[in-house]
Amino acid sequence: MELHQLRYLVAVADRGSFTAAAAELNVSQSGVSAQIAKLERELGHRLFDRSGRTVTPTAAGAAVLRHARAVQGSVQAIATTADELSGLVRGHVRLGTVIGCTIPGYLRGFADFRLAHPEVSVAVTEANSDEMIADLARGRLDVAIVAHADPLPPTITHTTLIREPLAAVVPTDHPWAGRDRIALARLAEVTVLSLPDGTGVRAALAATAVAERATVTPAVAAYSPETVLALTELGGGVGLLTASMAGGRDGLVAIPIAQSRPTVLSLACRADPSAAARAMVAVLTERLRPTAGSR
Template sequence: MELQQLRYVVAVAETRNFTRAAERCRVVQSALSHQIAALERELGARLFERTSRRVRLTSAGEAFLPAARECLEAADRARAEVAAATGEIRGRLAIGAIPTVAAVDLPLALKDYSRRHPRVHITLTSAGSAELIEGVKRSTVDVAFLGLPPRAAPKDVQSLRLGGGELVAVVAPDHPRTEDEVDLQSLADEPFIDFRAGAAGRVQSDLAFAAVGVQRHVPFEVSTADFMVDLVRQGLGVGMLPAAYALRLSDVRRIRLRNAPARVEHMIWDNRPTPAAAAFVDLIRAAQTGTSPGGSVDQD
């Protein structure tokens, strides 16, 4: 059994197509098919069911795939560890972030990191805090940036508290309210545009309204801040976003809240970070403290 055979199996499983898998692996399809067939003979079981229309994993393939991925990840990590021992950071770095991250300038950090470590392949995914926490736990995300209510904290991962801030109300430019600052209670009769129920961003707002003893109506539930802002601009309701993030927005009006909801941003990473992830954490920590990158990534 060879690592290249495992790569071919993973590629076919993910693309569900031998031709696309061969293109991804940069080999001719006949070579890929031959290697997978050889592996199936060695294992004594077919990994894929092939028809003229589709390719899918057999039960044996379903059992084999997680172990194949683990082997490839272990091999990649071994290469990265050896390279790090000789002073070079390489490998892959999967970053996840909430859309409204504001405690760090993430594009600038990624640019700086890429300049320092050009041999690291970086990917970025935008998702909700709960999804990102699970991604780090499953090792599909190396480092993630979250926004949580002040009393919440990430569990079973390494973390660094980046900072906190209050939320503000955002309304359309022609909204009839003229105040620069209001109480939450005065907004209770307004239609709201917010994240889906249960999302960390939604929980912050729900807790704040519950604390002042009022209920609000949320007819519009969205999954992204951009969509929320688009609906706000059309005058369909009031949104609530972190103040630092709201400052970036155009064509909306910001209203401060006297009893505002708050959130805290965290950076989280795996308990055994890869050299690439450790270097990125070190870079962000240095930016937060105003020091030069270098040192360990202990849990706070």
């Protein structure tokens, strides 16, 4: 049994296929298959069920997988300890951000980190927040900027950057433009433009809709707030975002939704982060300047 076999085992289990695991590991698919088969022969148990469209761990595989993850964590801890004893920050950080991240300070913080820690390689992924939160909890991301409405899992440490209600975004000549607030139920009367499921805005919308006993189904789900704002400017409907996403854009006004469940933007970090991940969190926290409480 070798460490790389356990690494392959975890990757296949997480990705659900040998091909996807091979792509993540940057090795050939045949190499991953051969090493898993070798490990199965050594242990005397079939570790994966290969009969379906996705590869799933067998009962034996699930039992072995728990220990494989623990071994990987211990190996990483040894490397981190050695680096810290030497006063070095090096290694690799997997950073996730919300799609089209334009949060003030993020790009500057990223550049500052690269300049301060050239020995650390960084892989950046853009995804919806639900996916990133799951990847942080499973150890597939180290640091992420996520938007959410519900509390994050207790294993994920985080700092709150922004906490704000949902807002209806309309042109300045819209009949709602002069209002201080608007009830969520009124959005059922118009075409709503928003972000997809899995984002903090949609999570806040779902929670608010339940509390207000309203049904609001966006007609358009765009991955970028900029797309929602552009369509709103062109008269395509009412944008459902937050005031900070509207960003004081000329020609548009953001009206808070009454009794809105807040959407929260957080800088989050996985459990037991490496020294490199902790360094990235420190730099980004400095640049992003939290505007609300932290945890």
